[in-house]
Amino acid sequence: MNKGISTNARVGIFVAVVLLLLFWITFKISSGTIFGRIQGYTLTAEFDNAQGLNTKTGVFIAGIKVGYVEDIKLADDKALVTLRIIPGVKIEDNAKAVIRTKGLLGEKYIEIVPGKQQAAALKPGEQIIFTESPPDLEELMNKLNGIASDVKSVTQSLNDVFGGSKGEKNMRGMFDNLNRTITHMDRLITSTNKNLNRTFDSVNTFAQALKEQGPDILTNLAQISGELHAIIAENKQSVNRTMENINQASERLDKTLANLEVITGNLKEGKGAIGKLLSDKKTEQQVTKAISGLSSMVGGTSRFRTIISYRGEYQFAYHNVKSYLDLRLQPTWDKYYLLGIVDDPGGYSSTSTTYTTVKNVNTGTVQQTETVNNNISNQLKINAEIAKRISYFTFRGGVIESSGGIGVDINAPNDKAQLSVEMFNFNEKPYPELKAMLSISILRYFLLSGGMTDIANRDVRTWFMGVGLKFDDQDLKSIFGLAASTTYVNTK
Amino acid sequence: MTFRPIAIFEYIGARFTTLLEELGGIFSTFLQSAGLLFVPPFRMRLFLKQMEFVGVESSFIVLLTGAFTGMVFALQTSYAFRLFGAENLIGPSVALSLARELGPVLTGLMVTGRVGSAMAAELGTMKVTEQIDALYTMSINPVQYLITPRVLSSIIMLPMLTILFDFIGIIGSYFMAVFLLGLNGNRFISDTIYMVDLKDIYIGLLKAAVFGAIIAVVGCYKGYFAEKGAEGVGKAATQAVVISSVSILIADYFLTALLF
Numbered sequence: 001m002n003k004g005i006s007t008n009a010r011v012g013i014f015v016a017v018v019l020l021l022l023f024w025i026t027f028k029i030s031s032g033t034i035f036g037r038i039q040g041y042t043l044t045a046e047f048d049n050a051q052g053l054n055t056k057t058g059v060f061i062a063g064i065k066v067g068y069v070e071d072i073k074l075a076d077d078k079a080l081v082t083l084r085i086i087p088g089v090k091i092e093d094n095a096k097a098v099i100r101t102k103g104l105l106g107e108k109y110i111e112i113v114p115g116k117q118q119a120a121a122l123k124p125g126e127q128i129i130f131t132e133s134p135p136d137l138e139e140l141m142n143k144l145n146g147i148a149s150d151v152k153s154v155t156q157s158l159n160d161v162f163g164g165s166k167g168e169k170n171m172r173g174m175f176d177n178l179n180r181t182i183t184h185m186d187r188l189i190t191s192t193n194k195n196l197n198r199t200f201d202s203v204n205t206f207a208q209a210l211k212e213q214g215p216d217i218l219t220n221l222a223q224i225s226g227e228l229h230a231i232i233a234e235n236k237q238s239v240n241r242t243m244e245n246i247n248q249a250s251e252r253l254d255k256t257l258a259n260l261e262v263i264t265g266n267l268k269e270g271k272g273a274i275g276k277l278l279s280d281k282k283t284e285q286q287v288t289k290a291i292s293g294l295s296s297m298v299g300g301t302s303r304f305r306t307i308i309s310y311r312g313e314y315q316f317a318y319h320n321v322k323s324y325l326d327l328r329l330q331p332t333w334d335k336y337y338l339l340g341i342v343d344d345p346g347g348y349s350s351t352s353t354t355y356t357t358v359k360n361v362n363t364g365t366v367q368q369t370e371t372v373n374n375n376i377s378n379q380l381k382i383n384a385e386i387a388k389r390i391s392y393f394t395f396r397g398g399v400i401e402s403s404g405g406i407g408v409d410i411n412a413p414n415d416k417a418q419l420s421v422e423m424f425n426f427n428e429k430p431y432p433e434l435k436a437m438l439s440i441s442i443l444r445y446f447l448l449s450g451g452m453t454d455i456a457n458r459d460v461r462t463w464f465m466g467v468g469l470k471f472d473d474q475d476l477k478s479i480f481g482l483a484a485s486t487t488y489v490n491t492k
Numbered sequence: 493m494t495f496r497p498i499a500i501f502e503y504i505g506a507r508f509t510t511l512l513e514e515l516g517g518i519f520s521t522f523l524q525s526a527g528l529l530f531v532p533p534f535r536m537r538l539f540l541k542q543m544e545f546v547g548v549e550s551s552f553i554v555l556l557t558g559a560f561t562g563m564v565f566a567l568q569t570s571y572a573f574r575l576f577g578a579e580n581l582i583g584p585s586v587a588l589s590l591a592r593e594l595g596p597v598l599t600g601l602m603v604t605g606r607v608g609s610a611m612a613a614e615l616g617t618m619k620v621t622e623q624i625d626a627l628y629t630m631s632i633n634p635v636q637y638l639i640t641p642r643v644l645s646s647i648i649m650l651p652m653l654t655i656l657f658d659f660i661g662i663i664g665s666y667f668m669a670v671f672l673l674g675l676n677g678n679r680f681i682s683d684t685i686y687m688v689d690l691k692d693i694y695i696g697l698l699k700a701a702v703f704g705a706i707i708a709v710v711g712c713y714k715g716y717f718a719e720k721g722a723e724g725v726g727k728a729a730t731q732a733v734v735i736s737s738v739s740i741l742i743a744d745y746f747l748t749a750l751l752f
Contacts, residue, residue: 007544014548018652021659
C-alpha cells in the first residue's frame with residue numbers, strides 16, 4: 001500500500017510465484033510424467049535375486065538412463081520386476097537385463113545389454129527373457145571356502161609327505177645317503193691326495209739327489225770335453241785330408257750335373273727313345289686318364305657313407321633288453337654292407353645234467369640222483385649282411401645273429417619309417433626265427449621301434465619295444481673332432 | 493508452614509488440569525474458527541491482509557534462513573561423504589532432508605517467532621483494551637472476525653513458505669557443491685531429481701500446513717485469553733512462541749511416523 005501496490009496484488013504475486021515454483025519442481029522430479037499420468041511403456045523381467053533393487057532404480061542402456069523400476073513383485077520364487085521405459089526407446093527381444101552394482105556402497109541398477117543380432121523390438125507389457133542376477137555374496141564366500149579347503153588338503157598331503165614320523169624317516173634316509181656320498185668323496189680325495197703327495201715326494205728326492213751329485217757330474221762333463229779337444233788336435237792331419245777328398249768329390253759331382261743338364265735338354269727336345277716317349281701327346285693323355293681313374297677310386301671310397309647305430313629292444317615276455325650295435329658301410333644309395341654285434345641276454349641256452357652219488361654208510365647201498373639244469377645265458381652274436389635296395393624295398397641277406405638269414409625292409413617314401421621282416425636261425429628251433437619290426441626315426445638321431453620276435457615259435461615269441469641312436473659319418477666326424485680337441489686340451 | 497506430602501500431587505494435578513484446559517481451549521478455538529469459516533459474512537479483506545502478513549512479509553526471512561541452511565548442510569554432508577567417495581549423494585541428501593524435515597520445521601519455527609508472537613500480542617492488546625468486548629457489543633463474532641482469517645491464512649501460507657525454503661535451500665546447496673566443493677553441476681541436479689520423490693515434497697507441505705494451523709491457533713488463543721495488563725500481553729506472546737515451537741517439534745515426530 002505504501003509502495004503503491006495493494007495487499008491483493010502483493011498476495012497474488014507471492015502465491016503465483018510460489019505455485020510456479022511448486023509446479024516447476026513437480027515437473028522436474030516427475031520427469032516423464034505429466035500431471036501424474038505416466039509416460040512410456042512397461043516391460044517385465046524375472047530375476048532370481050532382486051536384492052538391492054528398489055522402485056525408481058534406474059534402467060540403463062550403454063550408460064544412458066532409459067527408464068526405471070516401477071514395481072517389484074514375488075512370482076513363483078522369483079522376482080518379477082516391472083520396468084518403465086521412456087517412449088521412443090526400443091528394446092529388442094534378444095536383449096539381456098543384468099543387475100549391476102554402481103559405486104562402493106553397492107547401489108544397484110539394471111543394465112540392458114542389447115543382443116548381437118538385429119531382432120524384433122519388444123512390445124509394451126512383454127517380458128525380457130534373458131536376465132542375470134548379481135552373484136550372491138554368500139555363494140561367493142562358499143566357493144572361496146571350497147577353494148580354501150582344496151588348498152588346505154594340498155598342504156595337508158605335503159605335510160604328510162614331509163612331516164610326520166614317516167616323512168622324517170625319509171628325509172633322514174636322504175640325508176644319510178648324502179652324508180655317505182660325501183664321506184666317500186672325501187675319502188677318494190684324501191687317497192688321491194696321498195698319491196700326489198707321494199709323487200711330489202719322489203720329485204723332491206730326485207731334486208735332492210741332483211743337488212748332491214751335481215758338482216760331480218759337472219766335473220765329468222769338463223773331463224769329457226777336454227778329452228775331445230785332445231783327440232781333435234791329434235787328428236788334425238787326417239781331418240785336413242778328408243776335407244780335400246770332399247772337395248774332389250764335389251768337383252766330380254759338378255761334372256755329372258753338367259752332363260745331366262745336357263741329357264735333360266735332349267729329352268726336352270724329344271731326342272733319344274726316352275725323350276720321344278716323354279714328349280709324346282698320347283703318353284700324356286694316357287697318364288692323365290690313369291691318374292683320374294685313380295682319383296675317382298679314392299674319391300669313391302671317401303664318399304662311403306658310414307652309419308653307426310645302436311638299438312636296445314625291451315622284450316616284454318622276458319623283461320630284458322637285447323642290444324644291437326651296427327656299422328653300416330654304404331658306397332652307393334642302393335647298396336650297403338652291415339657289420340654288427342648283438343648282445344642277447346637269452347641268446348644261449350644250455351642244458352646241464354648233474355649226477356650226485358650218495359653212499360649210505362649204514363646199508364652200504366649207493367644212491368644216484370640226477371639234476372637237470374636249464375641255463376639261459378648271455379651271448380654275443382654277429383651280424384654281417386649285404387643289402388640291395390630297389391625303390392622302396394631293401395633286400396638283405398647274410399649272417400643274422402650268428403646264423404644264416406634273409407630279410408626285407410619296406411621304406412616309407414621319406415625314409416622316416418621302415419617296416420622290416422627277417423628270418424634266420426633255421427636249425428635250432430622247430431620253426432626259423434621270424435622277426436617283424438616297425439621303426440620310426442625321430443629328430444634325425446633317434447629311433448623308435450616295436451614289433452615281435454620269433455613269431456613262428458609260440459612258446460618263446462615276444463613283443464618288444466625299442467629305442468635307438470643313429471649317427472652318420474658327418475655326425476661322427478664332428479663328434480670325434482670335438483673329442484680330439486678336448487683330448488688335446490687335456491694333455492696340454 | 494508444615495510440609496504436606498500431598499502438596500506435590502496437588503501441584504502435579506493442578507499443572508495437569510491446566511495443561512488439559514489449555515489443550516482443550518486451543519482445540520476448541522481451532523474448531524470454532526474452522527466452523528465459522530463456512531458461516532457468512534466472509535471477510536476477504538481481513539483474510540488477504542493476514543495472508544500478506546503471514547506469507548509475503550515472512551518470505552524474506554524464510555529465503556535467508558533457507559539459503560544458509562542448504563549451504564551449511566551441503567558443506568557438512570560433504571565432509572562425511574568425501575570419506576567414502578560418495579559425493580554424488582550430497583545433492584540428494586540435502587534435497588531429501590530439506591523437503592521432508594528441515595523445510596517445514598524451520599519455516600514453522602521462523603514463522604512462529606515472527607507471526608505467532610505478533611498474533612498473541614495483537615489479540616492480547618485488543619483483549620486488554622477491551623476492543624474484543626467492543627466487537628462483541630457490535631454483534632461481530634470476535635472469533636470469526638479475528639481468529640478465522642489468521643488460522644486459514646497460516647494454513648495456506650506455511651506450505652508456500654516451505655516451498656520457498658526448499659527451493660532456495662537446494663539452490664544454496666547447489667552453489668556450495670558446484671562452486672566451492674567442485675562437483676559436477678549436471679550430475680548434482682540429475683542425482684537430486686533421481687533420488688527425490690514428489691511424495692517427499694507433498695508430505696513436507698502437508699506438515700507445513702499442520703504447523704501453520706498450530707502457530708495461528710496457539711497465538712490467537714494465547715492473545716484472546718490474555719490476562720489483564722501489559723504484563724499479561726507479554727506473557728501471552730512468550731507462551732505462544734514456546735508452546736507452538738514445542739508443539740511443532742512434537743507434531744513433526746508424529747506426522748513423520750504416520751505419513752512416511
